[in-house]
Amino acid sequence: MSSPKTERRFVGKSVPRKEGRDKVTGAARYVDDIRFPEMLYGATVRTTSPRGRIKEIIFGENVPWDEFTIVTAKDIPGENYVALILNDQPYLVEEFFNHTEEPVLLLAHEDKFLVEKARRSIRFEIEEFSPVFTIEDSVNKREIIWGEDNVFKSFLVDKGNVDEVWESADVIVEGEYLTGAQEQLYIENNGMIAIANHEDGVTVWGSMQCPYYVHKALIKLFNLPEEKVRVVQTETGGGFGGKEEYPSMIAGHAALLSWKSGRPVKIIYDRAEDMAATTKRHPSHTRHRTAVSRDGKLLGMEIDFTVDGGAYATLSAVVLSRGTIHAAGPYLCPNVRIRSRAVATNAPPHGAFRGFGAPQSIFGLERHMDKIAKTLGLSPEEFRRRNFIQEGQTTATQQVIHEKVDLSGLMDRAFELSGYNEKREKFAEQNKSSRLKKGIGFASFMHGAGFTGSGEKYLESVVGAEATEQGNVRILAASTEIGQGTNTIFGQIASEALGIDYNLIEVAKPDTSNVPNSGPTVASRTCMIVGKLVESAALGLKQTLVGSGFLKDSGYTSEDFSNACRAYIEKHGALKSFSKYQQPEGINWDDEHYRGDAYGAYAWAVYVAEVTVDPTVYEAHVDDFVAVQEVGRVINPVLATGQIEGGVAQGIGYTLYENVVWRDGRMANNQMTNYIIPTSADIPPIRVFFAENPYAYGPAGAKGIGELPMDGAAPAILSAIENATGVSINHIPLVPESLMEELETETI
Amino acid sequence: MSEVNKVEITCAVNGEERVLHAYPMARLLDALREELRLTGTKEGCGEGECGACSVLINGEIVNSCLVPVAQVAGAEIKTIEGIANDQKLHAVQEAFIQHGGAQCGICTPGMVIAAINLLEKTEKPTEAEIRDGLAGNLCRCTGYMKIFEAVVRACQEEDVKV
Known part of the structure; x- marks a missing residue:
């Protein structure tokens, strides 16, 4: 057999999704589809005001309370915090609370309608404290609501000496940019089932992205040894980051109720609870001050980036980190200073959402790049071209880009496919006489794959591959299938590495x-990090089979491989191979100075949006969208395209439709009726193109892809709206009310 | 609430006569999922916005979270479990698998029902008709492109690998 590496039997092919059949027939089992005998239904009683102290809990009348299992903070066997980074978020309020919808009390009963009635009957007598709701009030310390200064985390990135550029700069451009919260809105609400008792420990089944995060949190909550805690992911109906950290909370709650009642307990959030109580994308505020030369070269960038973390630290430090590193974008600038901070407000904690801070800071940067170009009298594309980073040059964190990067080429391709240049001219002419205004705009950006800096080194991820008695290879990993295609690409990567049939790989x-x-x-x-471990674990298996004489080194068929697995197991018993992450040579990161190789690899992209603005009803609609990106080798074109299309659609929602209305620190529109995500009638054709440049350390040359498409839509659409209307807008979401305000202000 | 208020409702579900024991205002969605254990029909929002709970009643598509069971007495109900014929998938299901129409899968049963309903009414729908026909079913994963493609391919049965 020739080398599978060159033959590429499975990588690059759109093999169908492994669990596709179960999904289209309704056979796939999500957490709410599972029930156990004697199971109780759990509910969470939550605070109804943003900050204060609970003086008394008042149980309603006409509820048979003696039939209920009731859990308070006093029932917690271990630590009352959700173990994550700073461990500041309690599982249940003991006395003081810091946001609305904070869990105080848990109820369980076998009748789920009665449990809901009981939940609604409970009232709190509280002493209210003055809350903080905005980034501005938090930064100005109107009240100190967290730590000494309301700051969860801050970073400083310093390259060159930005202080020296202002005097000699030809032009200095300043700008301020704002982004709102966004709900992940996976269609499957959060839910967990737990069986917990002293004898067997704790087992939970549920919808989640990170089984070992839940595992770590339950160990602390129950003070149990790790082998006494078991976490099982059920089929998961979307995550987008929204099921990264909050499932630890729900798992703990279900387990506490089960621990006390001695029965299995299921907690399923309804949509209103899921939207009001769980995490959202961090709102942000970015300030830019940029020095440029008259010929359009970036000389110095001073960037101030702040995100609203909500009431507890949770993942804000890490979201801030990614947002900070992406804040200066894919441009070369010799002097850069980025100061950033995540601050506390009395809202439910904001959390992970696809892009993880990068969509926010990239939005600010790309709008600002358009503003600078306009100030200089250059076209937005020409200004970008003069500053695109090239191989061998350094990013804001002074990471030398060692891969081939051709943003100008990606831009050419995106412009050609979208008809950008012709449309710029055509629309300018048409708009003179047309009531509807058309425009086209773009954004250029990058997205780092994998954990930031030394994150992957500390994680030390492990993947296993085992031979089965049926002669298959089973991949063992905690990486979850949440719709993005984990099962399928792991199957492809392993079959490619082993040169055997895709159907022989189980996940x-x-x-x-x-x-x-x-x-x-x-x-x-x-794909990039764990997929590489899948590849090496699979190869380890083969090595053992070859080394022990059951398999020829090459020239074997799938059947030979299966036979070798079976023969090995018969003679020696179980055959497993594990592979642990090893950082590639030459990756160096200085955590103290936030300097060095922030990511192992970046995906690069140029996205073009075409819009129509109706100035009568103040509505903007995206008519066409072209997404061109370089993500290394594409493992599965249909899945990869689906990732980009889905991310772009979420980006369109983020820009034009999805408006979280806050009232006293609580989401007021926590329903699908009034929090609007795009429907099939709203989404334009999304045309996706990949330039492929294999990455040496990725499996079969692949890099990361999932978050990238979230970054580009918002700035591209606002750039197109500026092209259509001449009005430069610096904030999202741009719902019709805000567009009206902008267009009216401009014409007055 | 007492058991005595429950009523018996006879209807056909996926071609089989079934007797439901439920409060008259209980949601059809709950009767299907809890009583008949037909869990392929999903709940996304509980207020008729997302379409994850779509089923066919007498050939018309409805959000089963908005239908009281009392309304289905004597009706013919079809859920996702009744779409494939034995082991043979419907052309729409096959096309969803082949063309990436399903990602996380939670909207998929409702989306497949909506697509089948559309194709039963309009043999070869235009793009606008597909967009319109599926607008009551929300998907957060796909951006709808692959779903449109799957519906188009399902109409061209010769292209669909069964």
Whole structure:
């Protein structure tokens, strides 16, 4: 057999999704589809005001309370915090609370309608404290609501000496940019089932991205040894980051109720609870001050980036980190200073959402790049071209880009496919006489794959491959299938590495009692980082079969491989191979100075949006969208295209439709009726193109892809709206009310 | 609430006569999922916005979260479990698998029902008709492109690998 590496039997092919049949027939089992005998239904009683102290809990009348299992903070056997980074978020309020919808009390009963009635009957007598709701009030310390200064985390990135550029600069451009919260809105609400008792420990089944995050949190909550805690992922109906950290909370709650009642307990959030209580994308505020030369070269960038973390630290430090590193974008600038901070407000904690801070800071940067170009009298594309980073040059963190990067080429391709240049001219002419205004705009950006800096080194992810008695190869990893295609690409990567049929590869359901910790399913790391471990674990298996004489080194068929697996197991018993992450040579990161190789690899992209603005009803509609990107080798074109299309659609929602209305720190529109995501009638044709440049350390040359498409839509659409109307807008979401305000202000 | 208020409702589900024991205002969605254990029909929002709970009643598509069971007495109900014929998938299901129409899968049963309903009414729908026909079913994963493609391919049965 010739080398599978060159033959590429499975990588680059759109093999169908492994669990596709179960999904289209309704056979796939999500957490709410599962029930156990004697199971109780759990509910969460939550605070109804943003900040204060609970003086008394008042139980309503006409509820048979003696039939209920009731859990308070006093029932917690271990630590009352959700173990994550700073461990500041309690599972249940003991006395003081810091946001609305904070869990105080848990109820369980076998009648789920009665449990809901009971939940609604409970009232709190509280002492209210003055809350903080905005980034501005938090930064100005109107009240100190967290730590000494309301700051969860801050970073400083310093390259060159930006202080020296202002005097000699030809032009200085300043700008301020704002982004709102966004709900992940996976269509499957959060839910968990737990069976917990002293004898067997704690087992939970549920919808999640990160089984080992839940595992770690339950160990602390119950003060149990790790082998006494088992976490099993059920089929998961979308995550987008929204099931990264909050499932630890729900798992703990279900387990506490089960621990006390001695029965299985299921907690399923309804949509209103899921939207009001769980995490959203961090709102942000970015300030730019940029020095440029008259010929359009960036000389110095001073960037101030702040995100609203909500009431507890949760993942804000990491979201801030990614947002900070992406804040200066894919441009070369010799002097850069980025100051950033995540601050506390009395809202439910904001959390992970596809892009993880990068969509926010990239939005600010790309709008600002358009503003600078306009100030200089250059076209937005020409200004970008003069500053695109090239191989061998350094990013804001002074990472030398060692891969081939051709943003100008990606731009050419995106412009050609979208008809950008012709449309710029055509629309300018048409708009003179047309009531509807048309425009076209773009954004250029990058997205780092994997954990930031030394994150992957500390994670030390492990993947296993085992031979089965049927002669198949089963991949063992905690990386979850949440719709993005983990099962399928792991199958492709392993079959490619072994040169055997794709159907011989099974992917084990993530279950902490059976799979090693391959790290969380986040950060565009599953394909590039974990996929590489799948490849090496699979090869390890083959090596053992060859080494022990059951398989020829090459020239074998799938059947030979299966036979070798079976023969080995018969003679020696189980055959497993594990592979642990090893950082590629030459990656160096200085955590203290935030300097060095922030990511192992970046995906690069240019996105073009075409819009129509109706100035009568103040509506903007995206008519066409072209997404061109370089993500290394594409493992599965249909899945990869689906990732881009889905991310772009979420980006369109983020820009034009999805408006979280806050009232006293609580989401007021926590329903699908009034929080609007795009429907099939709203989404334009999304045309996706990949330039492929294999990455040496990715499986079969692949890099990360999942988050990238979230970054580009918002700035591209606002750039197109500026092209259509002449009005430069610096904030999202741009719902019709805000567009009206902008267009009216401009014409007055 | 007492058991005595429950009523018996006879209807046909996926071609089989079934007797439901439920409160008259209980949601059809709950009767299907809890009583008949037909869990392929999903709940996304509980207020008729997302379409994850779509089923066919007498050939018309409805959000089963908005239908009280009392309304289905004598009706013919079809859920996702009744779409494939034995082991043979419907052309729409096959096309969803082949062309990436399903990602996380939670909207998929409702989306497949909506697509089948559309094709039963309009043999070869235009793009605008597809967009319109599926606008009551929300998907957060796909951006709808692959779903449109799957519906188009399902109409061209010769292209669909069964």
